[in-house]
Structures are given as C-alpha cells and as structure tokens.
Amino acid sequence: MTLSRVKVGVVGLGLVGDSHIRAYQAHPKAEVAAVCDLDAARAEAVAASYQIPRWYTSYEEMLADPGINTxxxxxxxLLHAPMATAAARAGKNILCEKPFCLTLAEGEAACAAAAAHGVTLAVGESYIFMTPIMKARALIEAGEIGRPLQVRQRFGSWIERPGALETARPITADHRGWRMDSSRAGGAGFPWMFDHCVHFFATAEYLMKDTRIGEVYSLRSDISWMNARDGGSGHAGMYRPENAGDIPIIAWSYDDPACQGVWMRAEALTGKYDPMFGFSVSVIGETGMIEVLGEGGRGLNWQGQDVHLVLHRQGKDTLTFRFDEGGDEIWQSEVSYYSRAHLNQIHEFVAALTSGGAPRYLGADGLRDVRTTMAAICSAREGVPVKVRDVTDRRFEA
Ligand SMILES: NC(=O)c1ccc[n+]([C@@H]2O[C@H](COP(=O)([O-])OP(=O)(O)OC[C@H]3O[C@@H](n4cnc5c(N)ncnc54)[C@H](O)[C@@H]3O)[C@@H](O)[C@H]2O)c1
Structure with a gap:
C-alpha cells in the first residue's frame, strides 16, 4: 500500500540508531513517531533529544501503536528476523539492519510473513548506498569500463575520529560488545566475518551489475602470534576482526564464469603501515578500470591529488571524482559513510513507500548475502570451495 507519510518506530537505540533517526527526520515525507529500547533511560533521552513524541521499552507495545506504519x-x-516477522504480522513495513538473519530458516520466514501481510521488507545494506559506490555502478552501467570482469576488495584499518565513539555509551556485552559474540551476532565462531561479509558480497554483486556469486573459497591463517602479542581485551581487542575469526582472504566466482572477485585484509591491522585505510574496491573491466573508496576509506591518490574515485579508460583520458559530503561522523574518512550512506538508503526507502515503488535491497537480497557469507565461513572451516546454493542451516551450524 502506498503511504502518504512514513511514520516510523525505531527499535534499538545504539551506535547506528542516531544516524537512522536523523535520516528519517530529514525527509519531508517521514517522521519518527516513536522509539524503543530495553534501556528506559536511553529511550527517554533519545526521544527528548530528537523531539520524538513516544518512547517504549517493550517492542510488542510499540508494534501495537496505531500511529506507526513502519x-x-x-x-x-539475533533479534532481526524475529522482530521483522512480528512487524510484518502487525502490518508494518520494515527496514531491518544487516545481517538480515542468523539462520536461513528465520530469514525465509520473515520474507514469507512480509509477502503474506502485503508489507515491504527492506534490509539495511549501507555499502551499496555510499555515494562513491553508486557512482562506480553508474559508470559501469554507462559502459565506461566495458564488461566488468573482476572485483578486488581491499580492507585496511578503520580509524575512528578522535572522540567520535568516546562520547557514546561504554562498550558492554549488551551494547556493541555483542557483535563479537557468535551467540548474538551469528557466524558460528566467526562473528566479525558474519557481521561484515554481507557488506562485501552485496558490493561485489552490485559492482558486477547484479551478477550473482556462485562459489566462494576462504583461506584461514594462524593468528595466535598476534593475540599473544596484543592480548584480546579492551576496546581495540573487542573490535579487531582477527580476534573473532581468522579469515584474511576470500575469493569467489560469479554465475558468469568469466567473472571473479577477491576480498583481502592484512593480518596485523592495527599498527601495520598501510597507506590506504578503510574499504576500497577496484573493478577491472574489458576496456577500463575503476578504483573507488568505501567505508572509512582514505589514501586513494592520483597524480598527487587526493581523490575518491579514479576511472581509467582505454584510449581516453583518466577521470577522477571527489564526493565532498562533509566527511564522516565516526571514521577519519575521505568519504561519508555513517553520515551519508544510511541517509541515502533511508531516503530511497521512504521514496519507495510513498510512491508505491520497491526499494532496491529487499529481504531476499539480505537473505542471499547471508547465505553467501555462510558459504565463506563453511569454506574456511572445511578447507574447500563451497557453492552458495549448497549451504544449509545444518551445514553452517555443524
Ligand atoms: N550498516 C551499517 O553500517 C551498520 C553500522 C552499525 C551497526 N549496524 C547494524 O545495526 C545493528 C545495531 O548495531 P549497533 O552497533 O547500533 O548496536 P548497539 O549494541 O550499539 O545497540 C543495540 C541497541 O539495541 C537495544 N536492544 C537490545 N535488545 C532489545 C530489545 N529486545 N528491544 C529493544 N531494544 C533492544 C540495546 O539496548 C542497544 O541500545 C546491528 O545489527 C549492526 O550489525 C549496521
């Protein structure tokens, strides 16, 4: 059903909640009607600071609020798919953060509930709503590099802006710390990979013009030396991916056998010399190549200039692009991620709900990227390439 106005209730008021509230409030056809968090003081404070009329500590009570349609x-x-299913049954449209689900069965159930109740179910996949990544896709679609053949993703350190997260609530098991705990973040012992690979695979398919990934092969490494050197505790330890799953390289092939991709990171991310930070991607095509910055990205340089996207074309001038969106509120980054990618996606979601269109990253897309992520983790565990279609919950949880 097309909405004249999106009246959203936001559940979960942690690190990412603020940027989402601001994005809805910045859209003329949307408003945040209520917020909900188990932490009553947090819910009350967020409602007061953003002038949101109602706040709840019970999700079920917020779902029953007739003034909310989304x-x-x-x-x-671990709450994503169950909460999405409950929202669908209550007749509300849904935007659910990634990763969409812990198991394929619960993700399928949420998609089925949305279809049965005629509501829109979108998944938050901010990487493919980053302005530079969307520009890369537009250049590829315009034929600037010919047929895209290979995607190379490079992951360096993310560097926090001084003070950006120090003002946030302290990290505890219930607040942000759960992301390194497989029982709540998923991943069967690889929680960081489970949390982040969905981004990497969504981007890999988006920049291959939606060609799907068919098979993945992950390498493991021995990181005991690094843990012995650094310890695994404290803020940095909690967030270091290598402390929560030792997969430094993933390679994949697409359904088109001419196309392939790779994701890689250096082992000792903190303290290792690396001129490029954050997430960056190269897309190699038949007649050209794109290099582009993503989350927390900086250090892309062309002929002495700091740039955000470089387009090399056979027989034509090289073009460069910058996207000066005011930097990022969390990362020391050349491009805007938390500040802008989430807003881009939420505005697309609101536009779809108020025009009768469909958002471009739906529940089925979130489910597919979870399945591909499971394939990558199965591959690391089993030491063999894994076809995405062969992944089942049973195999993943084994
Ligand atoms: N796309 C992105 O760039 C991006 C960035 C950050 C986080 N995320 C995703 O967003 C989600 C939230 O991450 P975060 O870092 O904001 O987490 P967080 O730990 O900072 O916040 C989670 C909040 O949920 C609340 N909560 C827990 N159980 C609840 C319940 N039953 N009812 C109501 N509230 C409840 C907690 O009290 C907490 O305030 C995660 O799935 C994460 O992967 C996505």
Missing part, C-alpha cells in the same frame, strides 16, 4: 530494526542481529 518499523526500523537496529537491534542486535
């Missing part, structure tokens, strides 16, 4: 889910991952 639910935004920004809670820990």
């Amino acid at each position: 639910i935004e889910i920004t809670t820990p991952t």
